Each structure stands twice: as C-alpha cells, then as structure tokens.
Amino acid sequence: MLSIGDLSKRTGVKVPTIRYYEQMGLIEAAERSEGNQRRYERNDLERLAFIRHARDLGLDIPAIRELIALSQHPDQPCANADRIAADHLVAVREKIEKLKKLEHELERIISHCDGHSIEDCYVIRALSDHGLCEGEH
Amino acid sequence: MLSIGDLSKRTGVKVPTIRYYEQMGLIEAAERSEGNQRRYERNDLERLAFIRHARDLGLDIPAIRELIALSQHPDQPCANADRIAADHLVAVREKIEKLKKLEHELERIISHCDGHSIEDCYVIRALSDHGLCEGEH
DNA sequence: GATAATTCCTCCAGTGACTAGAGCTTCAAG
DNA sequence: CTTGAAGCTCTAGTCACTGGAGGAATTATC
Structure with a gap:
C-alpha cells in the first residue's frame, strides 16, 4: 500500500495532480486509511504511469479518458x-x-x-x- | 476615427481581445464617443498590428509590454x-x-x-x- | 509515551490569453 | 422614427494543473 506521496515519487506526477486526476475521473477514487488518507496499490501505479506517459506525448484528458475506456474492452478492435x-x-x-x-x-x-x-x-x-x-x- | 469593430476588421484582432489588451495595458484606453464607445486613430491601428504580429510570433504579453516600452525610447540601444x-x-x-x-x-x-x-x-x-x-x- | 516534523486532508483561488454570455445602451441606415 | 447591428460592462468559463490556508493524521526521534 502506497501513500499518495509514494505514488507521486514513483510516477513523477505531483501530489495535487494525482488528486486532480481523481477528480477528473482518470483514476478511480482510492481506498482510504482509517484517518482518511488515500492508499494505492500496484494497479493504480500502472494506471497513473499510463496517464503520465500519454500526457507526456501531449494527449489531452478527454483523449486519455477514451483510451482508458478502450483499454477496458480488450476484445474489441483497436482502430x-x-x-x-x-x-x-x-x-x-x-x-x-x-x-x-x-x-x-x-x-x-x-x-x-x-x-x-x-x-x-x-x-x-x-x-x-x-x-x-x-x-x- | 474607427470604432472597435472597424479596428478589429482591419487588424484581425477580435473585439473582446482588443478590450482585453486595453485592460492588460498593452494599448492605451481609447477616447470615447459621447455615447461612451471607443474611438481609435491610426496610431492605435499600428500599435495593435504590432501586438498582433508579436503574438503571432508567439511572444507573451509581458514580452510585448517590454518591447512596447523599449520602442518608446528610440535613442537607447536595442540590445x-x-x-x-x-x-x-x-x-x-x-x-x-x-x-x-x-x-x-x-x-x-x-x-x-x-x-x-x-x-x-x-x-x-x-x-x-x-x-x-x-x-x- | 510525548513531542516534533512531515505528510496528508479539503477547499478555494490563481495561471495565460483569451472567449462567451447576460442584460443593457448607442449608433447608422432606411 | 424605427429597427437591427454593434457597442458597453461585468462575470464566468476554458485547460491542466499549481499553490496556499488551515487543520488532521502519520512517522520519526527522543
């Protein structure tokens, strides 16, 4: 389990930006600790790395949202x-x-x-x- | 004397953008008609064309402000x-x-x-x- | 176990350079 | 003199974050 700060260090995405992505619906709302702090797992790390990479390539948020949606239907054509x-x-x-x-x-x-x-x-x-x-x- | 719409047509800068530039201090507040509408002259046209051109080149507003200030001291070096x-x-x-x-x-x-x-x-x-x-x- | 330092939380405001809309007034043409 | 276009001010929205205030939780040190 990673804190938001850990996730930030591992992906290079700033902490407020992670919260912003959550708000925008690019990443799912994280589980919380007893004290209401976000806790992340490995798949959150992958998702965030995906977003980071896409942003680095200059894709905007709607495009990324679409790619994420597509990636969740692995059987469909990738056109x-x-x-x-x-x-x-x-x-x-x-x-x-x-x-x-x-x-x-x-x-x-x-x-x-x-x-x-x-x-x-x-x-x-x-x-x-x-x-x-x-x-x- | 040109209305803001005339100035807009002649320079290709949209009307709200002209008002925005006035607010940002890139162009001086124009004289007004009796009915409080902006009236422009030839030198306003030149100033706005200068700004348009600099923006087309990608210069930001602080840089343009600086260039305008410099252009008003014709005797100084242009370094x-x-x-x-x-x-x-x-x-x-x-x-x-x-x-x-x-x-x-x-x-x-x-x-x-x-x-x-x-x-x-x-x-x-x-x-x-x-x-x-x-x-x- | 107490305390201190760090990290976390939410909410709000600001960035740059416009752009759009509401609601009203003035101007120019016929 | 009427009508419709163009003007006015003011406010808020765009995009993708970024930063700060004020307070709570966690971690490290003693």
Whole structure:
C-alpha cells in the first residue's frame, strides 16, 4: 500500500495532480486509511504511469479518458485507439510546421538587426511593419 | 476615427481581445464617443498590428509590454529587444525538438500496431509500458 | 509515551490569453 | 422614427494543473 506521496515519487506526477486526476475521473477514487488518507496499490501505479506517459506525448484528458475506456474492452478492435494516436500525430506535425516558420522569421529578424539603437532596430521595425515579413503568417 | 469593430476588421484582432489588451495595458484606453464607445486613430491601428504580429510570433504579453516600452525610447540601444527575440527563438527551438521526439514516438507506436484487438494494441501497450519506448522522454 | 516534523486532508483561488454570455445602451441606415 | 447591428460592462468559463490556508493524521526521534 502506497501513500499518495509514494505514488507521486514513483510516477513523477505531483501530489495535487494525482488528486486532480481523481477528480477528473482518470483514476478511480482510492481506498482510504482509517484517518482518511488515500492508499494505492500496484494497479493504480500502472494506471497513473499510463496517464503520465500519454500526457507526456501531449494527449489531452478527454483523449486519455477514451483510451482508458478502450483499454477496458480488450476484445474489441483497436482502430479507435489508432485513430486517437494518428489524429494527435497530425496535430503534432502541424505544430512543428508552425514553429519552424516562427523559427525562420525570428532568425531573420534577429540577424537583420545591427544592434545599435531602438530607432533602427529591426526587431522593433519588423514587428511594427508586417510588410517586412517574408511569406505569409 | 474607427470604432472597435472597424479596428478589429482591419487588424484581425477580435473585439473582446482588443478590450482585453486595453485592460492588460498593452494599448492605451481609447477616447470615447459621447455615447461612451471607443474611438481609435491610426496610431492605435499600428500599435495593435504590432501586438498582433508579436503574438503571432508567439511572444507573451509581458514580452510585448517590454518591447512596447523599449520602442518608446528610440535613442537607447536595442540590445534588450534583441535579447527578447533571441530568448524566444531559443524557446521555440526547444519546443520544436520536443515535438519532433513526440512525432517519432507516435509514428513508431502507430506503425507497430497491427490493428486487431485492444488486447494486442501497440498504442495501448506502449502507453502502459514505458519500457517499450525508444530513448528517454 | 510525548513531542516534533512531515505528510496528508479539503477547499478555494490563481495561471495565460483569451472567449462567451447576460442584460443593457448607442449608433447608422432606411 | 424605427429597427437591427454593434457597442458597453461585468462575470464566468476554458485547460491542466499549481499553490496556499488551515487543520488532521502519520512517522520519526527522543
């Protein structure tokens, strides 16, 4: 039996976050000690590690809730789980593309600036005047 | 003189967002009509375009506030403005790196799954068992 | 066994950058 | 002069936590 603090240390999920996940229904309400403190077992540890891992991959809570629900019907086809992951992959790729554009834009702005005065600062000027941008954004 | 709606159309910043920026002190409180409606001029348009552009680049409001303050001292050196942009560039690059790792991980998980049942689903298994991951994350 | 230090509990509020809605007033067009 | 769009303020909600207050339970030390 683990206390919430033990569970936190083992999974790297902060204590208030564990309580938050319980509130959100991602983990079941834990058993309590005589003094009303949460007590966890091995399967809670696994469940929480699953959630942690999914969050690290950037999945949001509704998606995780769905994956958990799916994982509880082991006999069903896993097309839905694949779809969740694939949709997320698309979103991740889109974010990467956007950020790459930003990266280039920032590089360009910074490299154009000669570092003298604000009056001539390319950073400030580029922000003021969208016409100085390359491409659309 | 522009109404808040006109300003919104011209800059692409939504009306409630303009009011929010005013509240946050990014734009000065506008003059008002007799009937208490905001009235804007050309320089408000420029200021708001500046903010919009900086937000599109992903700068947060404190950074934008700082850039605005800097832009009002045209005789000072622009090292600070450069630093803000450079710091942001570092943050953007870090985000890109993280997302690329996620991309690979998701690709790998999805490609391993044969699409049969949840029981064997690699998506679910990979999430449950961190040991199936490549590298650290 | 007493005490002290740590961990736990619940509840509430705050984060960032908006966004939405209620309920009311003003403006512009016909 | 009427009507409908657009404006006003104020409040609350979004997402996924995070932090603090104030108090109870547990664990460690003496």
